[in-house]
Amino acid sequence: MAAYKPLVVQGIPKLGERITQDTVYWRGYKTPVQIKEFGAVSKIDFSPVPPYNYAVTASSRIHIYGRYSQEPIKTFSRFKDAAYCATYRDDGNLLVAGSEEGSIRLFDVSGRAPLRQFDGHTKPAHVVGFLSDKYRIFSAGDDYSSCLWDIPSGTEITSYNEHTDYVRCGCASKVNADVFITGSYDHTVKLFDTRMKNSVMTIEHGQPVESVLLFPSGGLLVSAGGRYVKVWDVLKGGQLLVSLKNHHKTVTCLCLNSSGQRLLSGSLDRHVKIYSTTSYKVVHSFNYATSILSLALSPEDETIVVGMTNGVLNVKHRKPEVRKEKAAKKRQPAYRTYVKGRTYMPKQEDFCVNKPLRHTLKKYDKMLKSFQSSKALDAVLEPPIRLHTPEVTVAVMQELHRRGTLRSALAGRDEKQMNLLLTFVARRVIDPRFTSVLVTVADMITDIYQPVVGQSAIVDRQFLKLQKAIGKEIDYQEELLEVLGMMDTLFATFTRKRATFLEDCKSNGLGETIETSMNN
Numbered sequence: 001m002a003a004y005k006p007l008v009v010q011g012i013p014k015l016g017e018r019i020t021q022d023t024v025y026w027r028g029y030k031t032p033v034q035i036k037e038f039g040a041v042s043k044i045d046f047s048p049v050p051p052y053n054y055a056v057t058a059s060s061r062i063h064i065y066g067r068y069s070q071e072p073i074k075t076f077s078r079f080k081d082a083a084y085c086a087t088y089r090d091d092g093n094l095l096v097a098g099s100e101e102g103s104i105r106l107f108d109v110s111g112r113a114p115l116r117q118f119d120g121h122t123k124p125a126h127v128v129g130f131l132s133d134k135y136r137i138f139s140a141g142d143d144y145s146s147c148l149w150d151i152p153s154g155t156e157i158t159s160y161n162e163h164t165d166y167v168r169c170g171c172a173s174k175v176n177a178d179v180f181i182t183g184s185y186d187h188t189v190k191l192f193d194t195r196m197k198n199s200v201m202t203i204e205h206g207q208p209v210e211s212v213l214l215f216p217s218g219g220l221l222v223s224a225g226g227r228y229v230k231v232w233d234v235l236k237g238g239q240l241l242v243s244l245k246n247h248h249k250t251v252t253c254l255c256l257n258s259s260g261q262r263l264l265s266g267s268l269d270r271h272v273k274i275y276s277t278t279s280y281k282v283v284h285s286f287n288y289a290t291s292i293l294s295l296a297l298s299p300e301d302e303t304i305v306v307g308m309t310n311g312v313l314n315v316k317h318r319k320p321e322v323r324k325e326k327a328a329k330k331r332q333p334a335y336r337t338y339v340k341g342r343t344y345m346p347k348q349e350d351f352c353v354n355k356p357l358r359h360t361l362k363k364y365d366k367m368l369k370s371f372q373s374s375k376a377l378d379a380v381l382e383p384p385i386r387l388h389t390p391e392v393t394v395a396v397m398q399e400l401h402r403r404g405t406l407r408s409a410l411a412g413r414d415e416k417q418m419n420l421l422l423t424f425v426a427r428r429v430i431d432p433r434f435t436s437v438l439v440t441v442a443d444m445i446t447d448i449y450q451p452v453v454g455q456s457a458i459v460d461r462q463f464l465k466l467q468k469a470i471g472k473e474i475d476y477q478e479e480l481l482e483v484l485g486m487m488d489t490l491f492a493t494f495t496r497k498r499a500t501f502l503e504d505c506k507s508n509g510l511g512e513t514i515e516t517s518m519n520n
Contacts, residue, residue: 004369006361009395022262022283026274029304029316035070037063041307043085044296047109049092052298054305056313057086062097064109067303068317076107078114082124089130096137098125104139106151118149120156127170133177136194140167140182148194162190162199169211175218183209189223191234203238205230213254213263222263224251229265231280242280246273253295266292266306288314364396373400373409381420393424394434397441406441411448415456421445422462429466430473442466 039059046054053073056063060079063072076086081100088095094115095107102121105114123142130137136157140146144164148157165186173179178194185208191201207226214221214234220241221232229244229251249268256263262283263275268291274284286304294307306314346352361369367376377400380386380393400406413421422445429438446463454460 004361004365006359006365007368007395007399009392020283022274022276026284026286028319030319033070033315033317035065035313035315037307037311037313039082039311040309041294041311041313043087044294044305044307044313045087046296046298046303046305047088047092048090048299052300052303054296054298054303055086055088055095056305056307057083057097058307058311059083062086062095062107067298074109074112076112078105078112084124084126085128087129089134090132091134094130096128096130098128098139098141100124102141102143104128104137104149106137116151116154118147118154118156120147120149120159121145126166126168127182129170129172129180131172131177131180131194132174136177138170138172138180138192140170142166144184146170146180146182146190146192158194158197160190160192160199162202163188165208169209171212171214173214173218174216179218181212181214181221183212183223183225185209187225189221189232191221191238201234201238203232210250210252211254213256215256216260222254224254224265226250227267229254229263229275244275244280246282247271249291252291252293255295255297257297258299258301264295264297266295268292268309272304272306364392368396368399371405373403373405374412376400377409378417381417381424386420386424390424390428390431390434394428394437398437401437401440407444407448410441410444415458418449418456418459419462422459422466426462426466426469430469442470 037056037058038061041056041058043057044054046052052067053064054067056065056072060077060082062076062083064074064076065071066073076083076095076097079099084098084100086095086097093109095109096104097107098104102119102123102125104118104121104125106116106118107114118137118139121139121141121143125139125141127140128137129139135151137149137151138146139149140163144167145159145161146163146167147159149155150157163182163184163186165184167182167184170180170182172181179191180194181189181191183189183205187205187207187209189203189205189209189212190199191203193200203221203223205223205225205228207228209223209225211224212221219233219235221234221238223230223232227245227247227250229246231241231244233239233241247265247267247269251265251267253266254264256277261277263277264272265275266272270288270291272286272288272292272295273282274286275281276283286306288306288308289310290312291309292306293309296305297303298305302318304316308314364376364379367373367379376396380396385392397406400409410421425438425442425445428434429442449459453463
Protein backbone atom coordinates (compact mmCIF):
# COMPACT_ATOMS: atom_id res chain seq x y z
CA MET A 1 0.00 0.00 0.00
CA ALA A 2 1.37 3.40 -0.97
CA ALA A 3 2.19 5.87 1.81
CA TYR A 4 -0.19 8.83 2.37
CA LYS A 5 0.92 12.03 0.67
CA PRO A 6 0.14 15.21 2.62
CA LEU A 7 -2.30 17.66 1.09
CA VAL A 8 -0.62 20.12 -1.26
CA VAL A 9 -1.91 23.65 -0.69
CA GLN A 10 -1.65 25.56 -3.91
CA GLY A 11 0.38 28.73 -3.52
CA ILE A 12 -1.72 31.64 -4.71
CA PRO A 13 0.11 34.95 -5.19
CA LYS A 14 -1.35 37.98 -3.50
CA LEU A 15 -0.34 41.59 -3.42
CA GLY A 16 1.66 42.35 -0.31
CA GLU A 17 1.78 45.68 1.49
CA ARG A 18 4.77 47.76 0.62
CA ILE A 19 6.83 48.33 3.74
CA THR A 20 8.48 51.75 3.72
CA GLN A 21 10.35 53.78 6.33
CA ASP A 22 7.15 55.75 6.98
CA THR A 23 5.21 52.53 7.55
CA VAL A 24 7.75 51.35 10.12
CA TYR A 25 7.89 54.77 11.79
CA TRP A 26 4.15 55.38 12.11
CA ARG A 27 3.49 51.82 13.24
CA GLY A 28 5.89 52.35 16.10
CA TYR A 29 3.12 53.42 18.48
CA LYS A 30 1.66 51.43 21.36
CA THR A 31 -1.92 50.23 21.62
CA PRO A 32 -4.08 53.37 22.05
CA VAL A 33 -5.51 54.52 25.37
CA GLN A 34 -9.20 55.47 25.27
CA ILE A 35 -10.43 58.34 27.48
CA LYS A 36 -14.12 59.24 27.62
CA GLU A 37 -14.99 62.96 27.64
CA PHE A 38 -18.30 64.70 28.39
CA GLY A 39 -19.00 65.58 24.75
CA ALA A 40 -17.54 65.71 21.27
CA VAL A 41 -13.85 66.68 21.39
CA SER A 42 -13.64 69.86 19.30
CA LYS A 43 -10.03 70.91 19.95
CA ILE A 44 -6.74 69.42 21.20
CA ASP A 45 -3.65 71.57 21.76
CA PHE A 46 -0.25 70.56 23.12
CA SER A 47 1.79 72.83 25.35
CA PRO A 48 4.93 73.95 23.46
CA VAL A 49 7.16 73.43 26.52
CA PRO A 50 8.01 70.28 28.52
CA PRO A 51 6.39 68.18 29.94
CA TYR A 52 4.11 68.72 26.92
CA ASN A 53 0.71 68.56 28.62
CA TYR A 54 -2.26 68.93 26.30
CA ALA A 55 -5.56 70.80 26.61
CA VAL A 56 -8.76 69.08 25.50
CA THR A 57 -11.88 71.14 24.75
CA ALA A 58 -15.10 69.13 25.05
CA SER A 59 -18.57 70.37 25.92
CA SER A 60 -18.41 73.08 28.62
CA ARG A 61 -15.04 72.04 30.05
CA ILE A 62 -11.35 72.26 29.27
CA HIS A 63 -9.29 69.41 30.65
CA ILE A 64 -5.49 69.49 30.97
CA TYR A 65 -3.90 66.06 30.68
CA GLY A 66 -0.34 65.01 31.42
CA ARG A 67 1.38 63.19 28.61
CA TYR A 68 0.91 59.78 30.28
CA SER A 69 -2.05 60.50 32.57
CA GLN A 70 -5.52 59.06 31.93
CA GLU A 71 -7.17 61.49 34.34
CA PRO A 72 -7.15 65.29 33.93
CA ILE A 73 -4.59 67.06 36.11
CA LYS A 74 -6.56 70.32 35.88
CA THR A 75 -10.03 71.37 34.75
CA PHE A 76 -11.41 74.75 33.66
CA SER A 77 -15.19 74.56 33.91
CA ARG A 78 -16.36 78.16 34.41
CA PHE A 79 -18.36 78.24 31.20
CA LYS A 80 -22.13 78.65 31.08
CA ASP A 81 -22.31 76.76 27.79
CA ALA A 82 -19.91 75.11 25.37
CA ALA A 83 -16.23 76.07 25.34
CA TYR A 84 -14.21 76.28 22.12
CA CYS A 85 -10.66 76.24 20.85
CA ALA A 86 -8.54 76.17 24.04
CA THR A 87 -5.05 77.18 22.86
CA TYR A 88 -1.69 77.51 24.66
CA ARG A 89 0.61 80.51 24.39
CA ASP A 90 4.14 79.85 23.11
CA ASP A 91 5.59 79.88 26.66
CA GLY A 92 2.94 77.42 27.93
CA ASN A 93 1.90 79.70 30.82
CA LEU A 94 -1.41 81.05 29.48
CA LEU A 95 -4.42 79.43 27.88
CA VAL A 96 -7.16 81.19 25.91
CA ALA A 97 -10.59 79.81 24.99
CA GLY A 98 -13.78 80.97 23.26
CA SER A 99 -17.31 80.18 24.35
CA GLU A 100 -20.87 79.73 23.13
CA GLU A 101 -21.98 83.04 24.64
CA GLY A 102 -19.31 84.90 22.63
CA SER A 103 -16.92 85.86 25.43
CA ILE A 104 -13.22 84.98 25.37
CA ARG A 105 -11.47 83.91 28.57
CA LEU A 106 -7.77 83.98 29.37
CA PHE A 107 -6.48 81.52 31.99
CA ASP A 108 -3.25 81.08 33.88
CA VAL A 109 -2.35 77.40 33.62
CA SER A 110 -1.38 77.31 37.31
CA GLY A 111 -4.68 78.91 38.43
CA ARG A 112 -8.40 78.32 37.94
CA ALA A 113 -10.19 81.66 37.65
CA PRO A 114 -9.87 83.54 34.33
CA LEU A 115 -7.33 86.40 34.30
CA ARG A 116 -9.16 88.33 31.59
CA GLN A 117 -12.52 88.17 29.84
CA PHE A 118 -12.96 89.82 26.45
CA ASP A 119 -16.52 90.64 25.41
CA GLY A 120 -17.26 91.82 21.89
CA HIS A 121 -18.65 88.97 19.84
CA THR A 122 -22.43 88.79 19.58
CA LYS A 123 -22.45 85.09 18.69
CA PRO A 124 -20.34 82.02 19.63
CA ALA A 125 -16.58 82.59 19.35
CA HIS A 126 -15.19 79.40 17.79
CA VAL A 127 -11.68 80.64 16.98
CA VAL A 128 -9.10 82.08 19.39
CA GLY A 129 -5.32 82.16 19.44
CA PHE A 130 -2.22 84.13 20.41
CA LEU A 131 -0.17 86.22 18.03
CA SER A 132 3.53 85.43 18.15
CA ASP A 133 4.33 88.61 20.15
CA LYS A 134 2.48 86.91 23.10
CA TYR A 135 0.64 90.12 24.08
CA ARG A 136 -2.26 90.06 21.62
CA ILE A 137 -5.10 87.65 20.96
CA PHE A 138 -7.11 87.19 17.77
CA SER A 139 -10.61 85.73 17.69
CA ALA A 140 -13.42 85.00 15.24
CA GLY A 141 -16.92 83.61 15.50
CA ASP A 142 -20.37 83.04 14.11
CA ASP A 143 -21.05 86.81 13.90
CA TYR A 144 -18.77 86.79 10.78
CA SER A 145 -16.26 89.10 12.52
CA SER A 146 -12.57 88.75 13.40
CA CYS A 147 -11.24 90.73 16.36
CA LEU A 148 -7.85 91.64 17.84
CA TRP A 149 -7.44 92.05 21.62
CA ASP A 150 -4.75 93.53 23.85
CA ILE A 151 -3.92 91.31 26.84
CA PRO A 152 -2.42 93.90 29.27
CA SER A 153 -5.32 96.36 28.95
CA GLY A 154 -8.04 93.82 28.18
CA THR A 155 -9.47 95.97 25.37
CA GLU A 156 -10.30 95.43 21.72
CA ILE A 157 -7.71 96.86 19.33
CA THR A 158 -9.54 96.41 16.04
CA SER A 159 -12.09 94.22 14.28
CA TYR A 160 -12.68 93.02 10.73
CA ASN A 161 -16.05 92.20 9.17
CA GLU A 162 -15.17 90.73 5.81
CA HIS A 163 -16.49 87.18 5.99
CA THR A 164 -20.09 86.50 4.96
CA ASP A 165 -20.61 83.29 6.92
CA TYR A 166 -19.50 81.54 10.11
CA VAL A 167 -15.76 81.69 10.85
CA ARG A 168 -14.74 78.30 12.28
CA CYS A 169 -10.94 78.12 12.03
CA GLY A 170 -7.83 80.28 12.21
CA CYS A 171 -4.11 80.37 12.96
CA ALA A 172 -1.33 82.91 13.55
CA SER A 173 2.02 83.27 11.83
CA LYS A 174 5.05 82.27 13.89
CA VAL A 175 7.33 84.46 11.77
CA ASN A 176 5.36 87.73 11.65
CA ALA A 177 3.67 88.93 14.84
CA ASP A 178 1.14 91.01 12.86
CA VAL A 179 -0.26 88.25 10.63
CA PHE A 180 -3.13 85.87 11.33
CA ILE A 181 -5.43 83.83 9.09
CA THR A 182 -9.09 82.86 9.30
CA GLY A 183 -11.20 80.34 7.36
CA SER A 184 -14.95 80.58 6.94
CA TYR A 185 -17.99 78.69 5.73
CA ASP A 186 -18.21 81.31 2.94
CA HIS A 187 -15.52 79.17 1.19
CA THR A 188 -12.78 81.77 1.67
CA VAL A 189 -9.53 82.01 3.62
CA LYS A 190 -8.45 85.53 4.54
CA LEU A 191 -5.02 86.72 5.61
CA PHE A 192 -4.99 89.77 7.90
CA ASP A 193 -2.16 92.14 8.78
CA THR A 194 -2.96 94.03 11.97
CA ARG A 195 -1.22 97.12 10.55
CA MET A 196 -3.80 97.30 7.75
CA LYS A 197 -7.48 98.16 7.93
CA ASN A 198 -8.57 95.36 5.60
CA SER A 199 -7.44 91.84 4.77
CA VAL A 200 -4.35 91.67 2.57
CA MET A 201 -5.18 88.40 0.81
CA THR A 202 -8.30 86.35 0.04
CA ILE A 203 -8.07 82.73 -1.10
CA GLU A 204 -11.05 80.86 -2.55
CA HIS A 205 -11.06 77.30 -1.24
CA GLY A 206 -14.26 76.22 -2.98
CA GLN A 207 -15.79 74.45 0.05
CA PRO A 208 -16.74 75.50 3.61
CA VAL A 209 -13.35 75.80 5.34
CA GLU A 210 -13.00 73.62 8.44
CA SER A 211 -9.29 74.03 9.24
CA VAL A 212 -6.30 76.15 8.22
CA LEU A 213 -2.61 75.64 8.93
CA LEU A 214 0.42 77.82 8.26
CA PHE A 215 3.84 76.24 7.81
CA PRO A 216 6.50 77.38 10.33
CA SER A 217 8.31 79.26 7.54
CA GLY A 218 5.16 81.29 6.85
CA GLY A 219 5.38 80.70 3.12
CA LEU A 220 2.87 77.88 2.67
CA LEU A 221 -0.75 77.74 3.79
CA VAL A 222 -2.90 74.60 4.03
CA SER A 223 -6.69 74.77 4.01
CA ALA A 224 -9.15 71.91 4.55
CA GLY A 225 -12.82 71.88 3.64
CA GLY A 226 -15.15 69.35 2.07
CA ARG A 227 -13.10 66.38 0.90
CA TYR A 228 -10.21 68.60 -0.18
CA VAL A 229 -6.90 69.56 1.39
CA LYS A 230 -5.28 72.39 -0.56
CA VAL A 231 -1.80 73.86 -0.29
CA TRP A 232 -1.24 77.53 -1.24
CA ASP A 233 1.89 79.59 -1.79
CA VAL A 234 1.39 82.77 0.24
CA LEU A 235 4.53 84.42 -1.12
CA LYS A 236 3.15 84.14 -4.68
CA GLY A 237 -0.11 85.84 -3.82
CA GLY A 238 -2.03 82.73 -2.80
CA GLN A 239 -1.17 80.50 -5.78
CA LEU A 240 -2.57 76.97 -5.54
CA LEU A 241 0.25 74.41 -5.42
CA VAL A 242 -1.63 71.16 -4.96
CA SER A 243 -5.16 69.93 -4.26
CA LEU A 244 -5.48 66.62 -2.39
CA LYS A 245 -8.63 64.51 -2.41
CA ASN A 246 -7.82 61.38 -0.42
CA HIS A 247 -10.70 61.42 2.06
CA HIS A 248 -14.24 60.20 1.45
CA LYS A 249 -15.93 62.70 3.78
CA THR A 250 -15.32 66.20 5.14
CA VAL A 251 -11.79 66.92 6.40
CA THR A 252 -12.07 68.48 9.85
CA CYS A 253 -8.51 68.99 11.18
CA LEU A 254 -4.89 69.43 10.17
CA CYS A 255 -1.50 69.32 11.89
CA LEU A 256 2.21 69.07 11.11
CA ASN A 257 4.82 66.85 12.71
CA SER A 258 7.77 68.38 14.58
CA SER A 259 10.05 68.48 11.53
CA GLY A 260 7.41 69.90 9.19
CA GLN A 261 8.05 67.08 6.70
CA ARG A 262 4.73 65.27 7.29
CA LEU A 263 1.22 66.72 7.13
CA LEU A 264 -1.63 64.97 8.97
CA SER A 265 -5.32 65.35 8.17
CA GLY A 266 -8.31 63.93 10.05
CA SER A 267 -11.77 63.42 8.58
CA LEU A 268 -15.32 62.33 9.27
CA ASP A 269 -14.51 59.17 7.28
CA ARG A 270 -12.66 57.90 10.43
CA HIS A 271 -9.21 58.11 8.86
CA VAL A 272 -6.07 60.11 9.55
CA LYS A 273 -3.97 60.51 6.40
CA ILE A 274 -0.26 61.32 6.56
CA TYR A 275 1.28 63.14 3.57
CA SER A 276 4.85 63.85 2.62
CA THR A 277 5.29 67.62 2.30
CA THR A 278 7.70 67.15 -0.60
CA SER A 279 5.62 64.92 -2.88
CA TYR A 280 2.19 65.39 -1.19
CA LYS A 281 1.51 61.67 -1.49
CA VAL A 282 -0.08 59.61 1.27
CA VAL A 283 2.68 57.69 3.04
CA HIS A 284 0.56 56.16 5.82
CA SER A 285 -2.92 56.24 7.34
CA PHE A 286 -4.63 55.41 10.63
CA ASN A 287 -8.14 54.03 11.01
CA TYR A 288 -10.37 54.96 13.97
CA ALA A 289 -13.72 53.79 15.34
CA THR A 290 -15.80 56.93 14.67
CA SER A 291 -15.63 60.29 12.91
CA ILE A 292 -12.69 62.53 13.79
CA LEU A 293 -13.11 66.16 14.87
CA SER A 294 -9.67 67.10 16.22
CA LEU A 295 -6.09 65.95 15.98
CA ALA A 296 -2.79 66.91 17.61
CA LEU A 297 0.79 65.64 17.59
CA SER A 298 3.17 66.31 20.48
CA PRO A 299 6.24 68.51 19.77
CA GLU A 300 8.55 65.48 19.67
CA ASP A 301 6.10 63.23 17.75
CA GLU A 302 5.98 61.05 20.84
CA THR A 303 2.19 61.17 21.22
CA ILE A 304 -0.74 61.30 18.78
CA VAL A 305 -4.07 62.41 20.26
CA VAL A 306 -7.31 62.19 18.28
CA GLY A 307 -10.71 63.51 19.40
CA MET A 308 -13.89 61.97 18.03
CA THR A 309 -17.57 62.83 17.73
CA ASN A 310 -18.62 60.30 20.37
CA GLY A 311 -16.52 62.04 23.04
CA VAL A 312 -13.70 59.47 23.03
CA LEU A 313 -10.10 60.67 23.22
CA ASN A 314 -7.70 58.27 21.51
CA VAL A 315 -4.09 58.58 22.76
CA LYS A 316 -1.16 56.73 21.18
CA HIS A 317 2.35 56.81 22.65
CA ARG A 318 5.48 55.89 20.75
CA LYS A 319 7.16 52.68 21.80
CA PRO A 320 10.49 53.28 23.57
CA GLU A 321 13.55 52.34 21.59
CA VAL A 322 15.05 49.17 23.02
CA ARG A 323 18.81 49.25 23.12
CA LYS A 324 20.34 45.86 22.62
CA GLU A 325 23.02 45.27 25.19
CA LYS A 326 25.98 43.31 23.99
CA ALA A 327 26.00 40.18 26.07
CA ALA A 328 28.96 37.86 26.29
CA LYS A 329 28.32 35.33 23.55
CA LYS A 330 28.87 31.68 24.27
CA ARG A 331 31.42 30.32 21.86
CA GLN A 332 29.81 28.14 19.24
CA PRO A 333 31.45 25.28 17.38
CA ALA A 334 33.19 26.21 14.17
CA TYR A 335 31.30 25.98 10.90
CA ARG A 336 33.42 23.08 9.72
CA THR A 337 32.05 21.00 12.59
CA TYR A 338 28.54 21.13 11.13
CA VAL A 339 29.52 20.38 7.54
CA LYS A 340 32.02 17.64 8.38
CA GLY A 341 31.42 14.58 6.26
CA ARG A 342 28.70 16.06 4.06
CA THR A 343 30.88 16.01 0.97
CA TYR A 344 32.11 12.43 1.57
CA MET A 345 31.48 10.17 -1.40
CA PRO A 346 30.87 6.49 -0.44
CA LYS A 347 33.17 3.89 -1.88
CA GLN A 348 32.11 0.70 -3.57
CA GLU A 349 32.78 -1.50 -0.52
CA ASP A 350 30.93 0.88 1.90
CA PHE A 351 27.51 -0.09 3.27
CA CYS A 352 25.24 3.00 3.41
CA VAL A 353 22.51 3.34 6.03
CA ASN A 354 19.93 6.06 5.32
CA LYS A 355 18.19 7.66 8.27
CA PRO A 356 14.48 7.86 7.45
CA LEU A 357 12.97 11.34 7.55
CA ARG A 358 10.02 11.66 9.86
CA HIS A 359 7.13 13.71 8.50
CA THR A 360 4.65 15.19 10.96
CA LEU A 361 1.15 15.39 9.55
CA LYS A 362 -1.13 18.27 10.31
CA LYS A 363 -4.48 17.65 11.95
CA TYR A 364 -6.50 17.89 8.75
CA ASP A 365 -4.02 15.56 6.98
CA LYS A 366 -4.50 12.97 9.74
CA MET A 367 -8.27 13.19 9.29
CA LEU A 368 -7.98 12.90 5.52
CA LYS A 369 -5.63 9.93 5.89
CA SER A 370 -8.19 8.11 8.03
CA PHE A 371 -11.07 9.13 5.67
CA GLN A 372 -12.82 11.27 8.32
CA SER A 373 -14.16 13.90 5.94
CA SER A 374 -16.36 15.82 8.36
CA LYS A 375 -13.62 16.12 10.99
CA ALA A 376 -11.10 17.23 8.34
CA LEU A 377 -13.47 20.05 7.38
CA ASP A 378 -13.95 20.95 11.06
CA ALA A 379 -10.18 21.13 11.51
CA VAL A 380 -9.74 23.75 8.78
CA LEU A 381 -12.71 25.82 10.00
CA GLU A 382 -10.93 26.59 13.27
CA PRO A 383 -10.14 30.34 13.67
CA PRO A 384 -6.33 30.27 13.13
CA ILE A 385 -6.70 28.53 9.76
CA ARG A 386 -10.04 30.02 8.69
CA LEU A 387 -8.99 33.61 9.32
CA HIS A 388 -5.26 33.68 8.50
CA THR A 389 -4.79 30.91 5.91
CA PRO A 390 -8.11 30.55 4.05
CA GLU A 391 -6.28 28.88 1.15
CA VAL A 392 -5.80 25.80 3.39
CA THR A 393 -9.54 25.63 4.09
CA VAL A 394 -10.35 25.90 0.39
CA ALA A 395 -7.70 23.29 -0.49
CA VAL A 396 -9.29 20.76 1.90
CA MET A 397 -12.74 21.47 0.42
CA GLN A 398 -11.32 20.93 -3.06
CA GLU A 399 -9.71 17.63 -1.99
CA LEU A 400 -12.98 16.43 -0.44
CA HIS A 401 -14.80 17.33 -3.66
CA ARG A 402 -12.22 15.38 -5.67
CA ARG A 403 -12.79 12.35 -3.44
CA GLY A 404 -16.55 12.72 -3.75
CA THR A 405 -17.08 13.11 0.02
CA LEU A 406 -17.71 16.87 0.20
CA ARG A 407 -21.50 16.49 0.38
CA SER A 408 -21.31 14.08 3.30
CA ALA A 409 -18.81 16.37 5.09
CA LEU A 410 -21.18 19.35 4.75
CA ALA A 411 -24.27 17.44 5.88
CA GLY A 412 -25.42 16.90 9.45
CA ARG A 413 -24.15 20.15 10.96
CA ASP A 414 -25.73 22.04 13.84
CA GLU A 415 -26.58 25.75 13.99
CA LYS A 416 -23.17 26.87 15.32
CA GLN A 417 -21.21 24.89 12.73
CA MET A 418 -23.46 26.14 9.91
CA ASN A 419 -22.94 29.73 11.09
CA LEU A 420 -19.15 29.32 10.86
CA LEU A 421 -19.30 27.60 7.48
CA LEU A 422 -21.69 30.10 5.88
CA THR A 423 -19.74 33.07 7.30
CA PHE A 424 -16.56 31.75 5.67
CA VAL A 425 -18.24 31.06 2.33
CA ALA A 426 -20.04 34.44 2.21
CA ARG A 427 -16.84 36.31 3.00
CA ARG A 428 -14.50 34.43 0.64
CA VAL A 429 -16.74 33.54 -2.29
CA ILE A 430 -16.04 36.90 -3.98
CA ASP A 431 -12.28 36.34 -3.78
CA PRO A 432 -11.18 35.35 -7.32
CA ARG A 433 -8.68 32.88 -5.84
CA PHE A 434 -11.43 30.81 -4.21
CA THR A 435 -14.56 31.52 -6.26
CA SER A 436 -14.54 28.33 -8.38
CA VAL A 437 -14.42 26.03 -5.32
CA LEU A 438 -16.69 28.01 -3.00
CA VAL A 439 -19.45 28.38 -5.58
CA THR A 440 -19.65 24.58 -5.66
CA VAL A 441 -19.66 24.48 -1.85
CA ALA A 442 -22.42 27.12 -1.66
CA ASP A 443 -24.50 25.16 -4.19
CA MET A 444 -24.18 21.97 -2.14
CA ILE A 445 -25.03 23.75 1.14
CA THR A 446 -28.15 25.29 -0.40
CA ASP A 447 -29.23 21.91 -1.79
CA ILE A 448 -28.64 20.05 1.50
CA TYR A 449 -30.20 22.54 3.93
CA GLN A 450 -33.05 23.90 1.80
CA PRO A 451 -35.68 21.84 3.69
CA VAL A 452 -34.71 23.37 7.07
CA VAL A 453 -34.61 27.02 5.95
CA GLY A 454 -36.67 29.14 8.34
CA GLN A 455 -35.99 27.09 11.45
CA SER A 456 -32.97 29.13 12.62
CA ALA A 457 -32.76 32.94 12.48
CA ILE A 458 -28.95 32.84 12.63
CA VAL A 459 -28.60 30.46 9.69
CA ASP A 460 -31.22 32.36 7.69
CA ARG A 461 -29.30 35.59 8.24
CA GLN A 462 -26.11 33.97 6.93
CA PHE A 463 -27.94 32.68 3.85
CA LEU A 464 -29.16 36.23 3.16
CA LYS A 465 -25.59 37.56 3.50
CA LEU A 466 -24.40 34.92 1.04
CA GLN A 467 -27.16 35.85 -1.40
CA LYS A 468 -26.31 39.55 -1.07
CA ALA A 469 -22.56 38.95 -1.60
CA ILE A 470 -23.14 36.85 -4.72
CA GLY A 471 -25.69 39.32 -6.09
CA LYS A 472 -23.32 42.23 -5.60
CA GLU A 473 -20.49 40.33 -7.29
CA ILE A 474 -22.73 39.52 -10.27
CA ASP A 475 -23.57 43.22 -10.59
CA TYR A 476 -19.86 44.07 -10.58
CA GLN A 477 -19.16 41.47 -13.23
CA GLU A 478 -21.95 42.85 -15.43
CA GLU A 479 -20.55 46.37 -15.09
CA LEU A 480 -17.08 45.12 -15.94
CA LEU A 481 -18.42 43.37 -19.04
CA GLU A 482 -20.05 46.64 -20.12
CA VAL A 483 -16.76 48.49 -19.63
CA LEU A 484 -14.93 45.76 -21.55
CA GLY A 485 -17.41 46.12 -24.40
CA MET A 486 -16.82 49.89 -24.49
CA MET A 487 -13.06 49.37 -24.54
CA ASP A 488 -13.35 46.81 -27.39
CA THR A 489 -15.40 49.33 -29.38
CA LEU A 490 -12.79 52.06 -28.82
CA PHE A 491 -9.91 49.77 -29.80
CA ALA A 492 -11.79 48.62 -32.91
CA THR A 493 -12.39 52.27 -33.87
CA PHE A 494 -8.69 53.10 -33.49
CA THR A 495 -7.70 50.09 -35.63
CA ARG A 496 -10.20 51.03 -38.35
CA LYS A 497 -8.94 54.61 -38.43
CA ARG A 498 -5.36 53.44 -38.77
CA ALA A 499 -6.25 51.08 -41.64
CA THR A 500 -8.19 53.86 -43.40
CA PHE A 501 -5.22 56.20 -43.04
CA LEU A 502 -2.85 53.66 -44.64
CA GLU A 503 -5.29 53.05 -47.53
CA ASP A 504 -5.53 56.79 -48.16
CA CYS A 505 -1.76 57.05 -48.23
CA LYS A 506 -1.51 54.26 -50.83
CA SER A 507 -4.21 55.80 -53.02
CA ASN A 508 -2.36 59.13 -52.99
CA GLY A 509 0.92 57.50 -54.00
CA LEU A 510 2.49 58.06 -50.62
CA GLY A 511 2.91 54.35 -50.04
CA GLU A 512 5.24 53.95 -53.00
CA THR A 513 7.26 56.97 -51.88
CA ILE A 514 7.63 55.48 -48.41
CA GLU A 515 8.70 52.10 -49.81
CA THR A 516 11.24 53.75 -52.14
CA SER A 517 12.75 55.78 -49.31
CA MET A 518 12.98 52.66 -47.16
CA ASN A 519 14.71 50.71 -49.96
CA ASN A 520 17.22 53.54 -50.40
